[in-house]
Amino acid sequence: MAKVKFVRDIRDVAQLTEEERARLSTVQNKYSFLATDYYLNLINWDDPNDPLRRIVVPVEDEMVTWGRKDPSNEASNTVLPGVQHKYADTVVFLASENCGGQCRFCFRKRLFVDNAKRETALDLPQALDYVRAHPEVSSVLVTGGDALMLSTKLLTEIIEGLSEVEHVRAIRLGSKLPAYFPQRILDDANLLRLIERSNTKSQRIYVMSQFNHPRELTDIARASVDALLRSGAVVCNQTPIIQGVNDDVDTLEELIIELMACGAVPYYFFQCRPTIGNFPYLVPITRCYFLIEYAKYRVPGLARRVRYTMSHERGKIEVVGVTGKHIYVKYHRAKDFSREGKFLVFYRDDEAFWYDDLLAQRRDTSMIVTSSWQPHEADSGGTNLTVEQDSERTPDSTGHPGLIGQNSPSDY
Numbered sequence: 001m002a003k004v005k006f007v008r009d010i011r012d013v014a015q016l017t018e019e020e021r022a023r024l025s026t027v028q029n030k031y032s033f034l035a036t037d038y039y040l041n042l043i044n045w046d047d048p049n050d051p052l053r054r055i056v057v058p059v060e061d062e063m064v065t066w067g068r069k070d071p072s073n074e075a076s077n078t079v080l081p082g083v084q085h086k087y088a089d090t091v092v093f094l095a096s097e098n099c100g101g102q103c104r105f106c107f108r109k110r111l112f113v114d115n116a117k118r119e120t121a122l123d124l125p126q127a128l129d130y131v132r133a134h135p136e137v138s139s140v141l142v143t144g145g146d147a148l149m150l151s152t153k154l155l156t157e158i159i160e161g162l163s164e165v166e167h168v169r170a171i172r173l174g175s176k177l178p179a180y181f182p183q184r185i186l187d188d189a190n191l192l193r194l195i196e197r198s199n200t201k202s203q204r205i206y207v208m209s210q211f212n213h214p215r216e217l218t219d220i221a222r223a224s225v226d227a228l229l230r231s232g233a234v235v236c237n238q239t240p241i242i243q244g245v246n247d248d249v250d251t252l253e254e255l256i257i258e259l260m261a262c263g264a265v266p267y268y269f270f271q272c273r274p275t276i277g278n279f280p281y282l283v284p285i286t287r288c289y290f291l292i293e294y295a296k297y298r299v300p301g302l303a304r305r306v307r308y309t310m311s312h313e314r315g316k317i318e319v320v321g322v323t324g325k326h327i328y329v330k331y332h333r334a335k336d337f338s339r340e341g342k343f344l345v346f347y348r349d350d351e352a353f354w355y356d357d358l359l360a361q362r363r364d365t366s367m368i369v370t371s372s373w374q375p376h377e378a379d380s381g382g383t384n385l386t387v388e389q390d391s392e393r394t395p396d397s398t399g400h401p402g403l404i405g406q407n408s409p410s411d412y
């Protein structure tokens with residue numbers, strides 16, 4: 001198999017014109033550029049708006065001052081260098097500052113902008129001690145960066161270390177290499193053997209792939225997914241909805257169907273996070289919702305398990321409905337247990353890009369809550385679930401319903 005090369009400087013991308021290379025090198029000076037020659041060869045260079053081009057080739061609008069370095073405040077979940085613990089059952093190892101390509105819409109751009117080593121300085125023995133000391137942890141996600149950019153030697157140490165912890169039932173490897181660099185998987189028999197021997201009846205390796213567009217599912221990419229499946233791994237796919245890449249119904253339908261066909265289960269569609277440099281890639285919440293719903297109407301139930309969520313500081317906020325007037329969301333996962341299961345209704349805002357935009361609908365404007373269930377009540381016997389009645393208040397003098405009782409947006 002031909003050796004894959006990394007291209008680290010936009011000025012070395014021969015398919016761009018000289019003028020484009022000069023113009024875009026300003027962007028790469030701020031937000032680095034990286035791609036494999038394999039991936040660059042998938043791009044249709046005759047089309048300036050080619051979706052795969054948008055995934056890795058910078059655009060000047062990235063320079064728009066907008067967004068935050070750490071939009072989900074991951075710093076607040078960091079318990080040790082390279083270890084995050086946000087949800088009780090899941091620990092994240094930030095083990096790698098390397099990727100097979102630099103996604104222009106990356107939500108962890110800070111790793112490539114700042115000194116990544118600080119955040120990915122995983123001390124493995126210490127990290128394993130932490131997991132051992134937390135029996136509530138059933139799932140560990142190894143990511144970065146890209147987990148499969150780690151050497152197979154280091155991956156072996158991580159996976160074998162986690163395999164020995166009985167309460168860890170799923171070891172997840174976050175990787176876009178099946179799209180950027182599938183040869184890394186296919187050419188490394190030791191990696192596949194490691195995955196094969198680490199899968200047991202009571203503990204499984206999950207590879208969290210990131211295919212953003214159906215054209216990334218080349219024969220060799222599918223072969224890499226197949227190799228992972230044959231080694232016993234479960235492959236789940238997650239992708240943000242990205243402007244100019246997959247923000248149309250036909251593309252999403254094809255992506256869902258092709259993922260289903262190759263065995264990479266469509267798992268999450270994410271709202272693109274408000275990260276620095278991500279301005280040109282955003283799609284508003286209501287538009288994403290309808291694109292996903294229309295695409296799902298066209299695919300079998302098997303492929304409709306994918307959820308549309310925002311990975312917000314407070315938890316995974318799933319968008320479950322949009323009507324002419326309202327946006328309905330639910331805490332699919334909550335960092336703070338008291339928010340588990342909360343179901344919230346906001347006034348429809350077609351300009352909203354992030355949960356914070358909805359939370360900004362204040363008492364004197366339009367935010368309302370209709371119902372919630374509290375899992376701690378289920379914990380106390382399972383028979384005491386209460387669902388609040390629709391609680392839209394009598395409109396205030398501005399004509400808006402306002403919040404229930406004395407709650408403030410910080411409660412949600």
Ligand code: SF4
Pocket residue numbers: 098099100101102103105106107108109144145146175176210
């Ligand atoms: S693979 Fe993940 S971490 Fe790496 S650049 Fe893409 S989104 Fe960012």
